[in-house]
Amino acid sequence: MYHYTEDFMITHIAYQPEPLNITGTDVYESWNTRIEQFKKILAHHYSNEVIVATINILGTKYHESEIDPLTALFRELARWEGLQKNQTRVAVLGKWYTLPGRLVEAIKELIESTKDYDSTFLNMYLNYDSKEEMVDAVKNISRAVSAGKQDVELINQETLRDNTYTPHTPPPQKIVLTNNQKNLNTSLYDAPTIRIIISEKKFEELTLEDIKRFEQQDL
Numbered sequence: 001m002y003h004y005t006e007d008f009m010i011t012h013i014a015y016q017p018e019p020l021n022i023t024g025t026d027v028y029e030s031w032n033t034r035i036e037q038f039k040k041i042l043a044h045h046y047s048n049e050v051i052v053a054t055i056n057i058l059g060t061k062y063h064e065s066e067i068d069p070l071t072a073l074f075r076e077l078a079r080w081e082g083l084q085k086n087q088t089r090v091a092v093l094g095k096w097y098t099l100p101g102r103l104v105e106a107i108k109e110l111i112e113s114t115k116d117y118d119s120t121f122l123n124m125y126l127n128y129d130s131k132e133e134m135v136d137a138v139k140n141i142s143r144a145v146s147a148g149k150q151d152v153e154l155i156n157q158e159t160l161r162d163n164t165y166t167p168h169t170p171p172p173q174k175i176v177l178t179n180n181q182k183n184l185n186t187s188l189y190d191a192p193t194i195r196i197i198i199s200e201k202k203f204e205e206l207t208l209e210d211i212k213r214f215e216q217q218d219l
Contacts, residue, residue, distance in 0.1 A: 012052035013045060013214065014123075014172035014186060014194070017203035018179035019059065020066075028069040035073050037204050039082060044211055046086045046120050054123040054172055056185060062127075067100050074106035078113040087119035093165045094128030123166065130188050137163035137189075164189055176214055178203040 015038070022030050038055055045053055058070070077083070083090070092107050099107075107126070140163040144150035150159070161167060164187055171190030176197045184191060197214055199206065 011050045011215075012054070012170055012172045013050055014054035014056075014175040015041070015203070016056045016175060016177045016181060016185060018181055019061075022063060022066065027063075027065050028072065031066065031069045031073055033204055035077065037206070039077075039080065040208075041206070041211055042088075042122065043082055043086075044208055045215070046088075048215060050215065051120045052123070052170070052172075053121070054125070054175075054186075056125040056128065058126045058128075059185070060127055060129050067103050071103045071106045074103070074110050078106075078110040083114055083117070083122075087117040088114060088122050089117040089120075090114045090122045090124065091166070091169075092124050092126055094126050095132065096126040099127055121169075123169065125185075128185070130185050130191075133165055134188050136165075161189055174214060174217070178206065 017034065020030055020034060042053055045051075058066075082088070090110055092111060096107055097104055137160055141150060141155060141159060145152050145155075166187070171187065172194050174195045174197055175184070175186060176199060177184070178199050179202045180198060180200050182198070184196065186194065195217075197217065199210065201210065
């Protein structure tokens with residue numbers, strides 16, 4: 001579980017890379033390059049006491065040719081020594097369980113391999129839609145009301161927060177959108193509190209100097 005108090009402010013940075021262009025490319029190599037880039041960024045953040053990181057990996061639209069490469073890469077990620085070294089617990093957010101079965105099994109392997117870690121944290125969005133998260137939260141609250149477990153008059157902002165995908169996670173302080181993206185795909189509940197940084201560079205073009213600058217920019 002995340003520990004979040006006023007006197008110990010967890011630093012949390014999120015990334016929303018532009019959709020991966022796989023047209024005319026080796027799909028495995030394209031995805032491998034993206035994952036390796038994020039591993040490099042992650043290692044840098046952890047060395048600078050940024051202990052929570054989030055990345056949007058896969059949206060709700062994807063090509064079948066991406067499934068096998070992602071399956072292989074998730075299995076490799078489960079064995080990445082960086083997760084062990086930094087004791088990183090991985091959470092996967094979104095409707096990832098509706099993805100093809102072989103990828104779902106690889107995701108489960110990754111989650112299972114890190115479940116006992118609690119020093120640093122990595123959130124990965126897969127098949128995620130921010131509006132769907134709010135719909136799911138409303139459904140959960142409605143079920144609780146129907147079951148007599150929730151007084152409708154006591155529903156407040158915290159009730160909604162408690163029913164999001166990450167109720168115990170402090171929201172990102174910053175989110176980096178690459179390749180001049182303008183549309184934000186993150187928790188609608190947290191969005192008003194997040195500082196948005198728009199980079200003209202593609203995700204794979206970001207350097208460690210860019211990452212340092214993102215860390216140091218005022219909130």
